[in-house]
Amino acid sequence: MLVSAKEMLTKAKAGHYAVGQFNINNLEWTKSILLTAQELNSPVILGVSEGAGKYMAGYKTVVGMVNGMLEELNITVPVALHLDHGSYEGCLKCIEAGFSSIMFDGSHYPIEENVAKTKELVAICNEKGMSLEAEVGSIGGEEDGVVGMGEVADPKECKAIADLGVTMLAAGIGNIHGKYPANWKGLSFETLDAIQQLTGDMPLVLHGGTGIPADMIKKAISLGVAKINVNTECQLAFADATRKYIEAGKDLEGKGFDPRKLLAPGAEAIKATVKEKMELFGSVGKA
Numbered sequence: 001m002l003v004s005a006k007e008m009l010t011k012a013k014a015g016h017y018a019v020g021q022f023n024i025n026n027l028e029w030t031k032s033i034l035l036t037a038q039e040l041n042s043p044v045i046l047g048v049s050e051g052a053g054k055y056m057a058g059y060k061t062v063v064g065m066v067n068g069m070l071e072e073l074n075i076t077v078p079v080a081l082h083l084d085h086g087s088y089e090g091c092l093k094c095i096e097a098g099f100s101s102i103m104f105d106g107s108h109y110p111i112e113e114n115v116a117k118t119k120e121l122v123a124i125c126n127e128k129g130m131s132l133e134a135e136v137g138s139i140g141g142e143e144d145g146v147v148g149m150g151e152v153a154d155p156k157e158c159k160a161i162a163d164l165g166v167t168m169l170a171a172g173i174g175n176i177h178g179k180y181p182a183n184w185k186g187l188s189f190e191t192l193d194a195i196q197q198l199t200g201d202m203p204l205v206l207h208g209g210t211g212i213p214a215d216m217i218k219k220a221i222s223l224g225v226a227k228i229n230v231n232t233e234c235q236l237a238f239a240d241a242t243r244k245y246i247e248a249g250k251d252l253e254g255k256g257f258d259p260r261k262l263l264a265p266g267a268e269a270i271k272a273t274v275k276e277k278m279e280l281f282g283s284v285g286k287a
């Protein structure tokens with residue numbers, strides 16, 4: 001059964017480790033993440049972007065697929081199904097479809113509007129026993145070939161949003177989705193520290209988990225980060241393994257063209273990436 005992310009993240013913050021959110025894009029991806037979490041006895045959060053939700057034929061399809069896998073693969077570790085960077089409307093759809101967790105990304109609204117919309121969603125999530133992630137300060141990333149550096153959140157705004165009763169808080173601290181540019185200045189630990197001082201026990205979320213050096217990840221966890229999102233690294237691992245399989249000519253030999261065979265190396269590569277991240281985040285054995 002899917003669970004809210006609240007308990008796993010409260011435990012992670014208290015225990016000084018982080019739970020990974022791994023974004024899913026298809027069946028192979030989902031299966032690889034769930035099997036790895038079970039094998040390592042780690043809690044896990046499956047992230048679904050609005051685009052990936054659409055690609056997988058809608059949120060209800062995703063809920064059906066994940067619930068089916070939990071049962072058929074005998075997954076007993078805590079699993080949350082979480083909307084990643086949701087719009088207000090997307091959040092409502094996922095609540096309706098049976099997700100156990102949502103992120104409302106109101107970071108592009110003026111703070112008053114972010115507060116008002118977050119408040120409404122907090123009330124609904126509390127009633128349904130779901131977890132809610134809010135965001136303050138936008139996360140940078142590549143758009144049309146230009147890498148935006150991302151904002152650094154105002155710790156006072158973080159406190160204002162945390163006080164609304166959200167479960168976890170994503171704050172921009174110089175992190176970027178996708179690959180980091182060569183001139184990246186690194187994470188602002190000063191900001192993270194100030195946010196943690198003001199928000200206390202609130203589990204903090206680090207987006208853009210791909211390509212952040214291990215020492216920075218560990219320092220972020222020591223300063224209150226309890227959830228780390230990873231997407232691009234799984235995509236790169238999947239694409240690279242698939243490309244190598246095709247380049248080796250294996251897709252043309254025997255039954256190598258069978259989609260189950262063609263996608264198997266990518267699925268294995270995702271397992272390896274997820275394992276590496278769970279070990280780095282310290283969530284192994286914490287289910």
Ligand code: 13P
Binds near residue numbers: 231
């Ligand atoms: P990366 O794509 O950089 O791993 O970031 C993932 C993320 O933060 C999803 O919200």
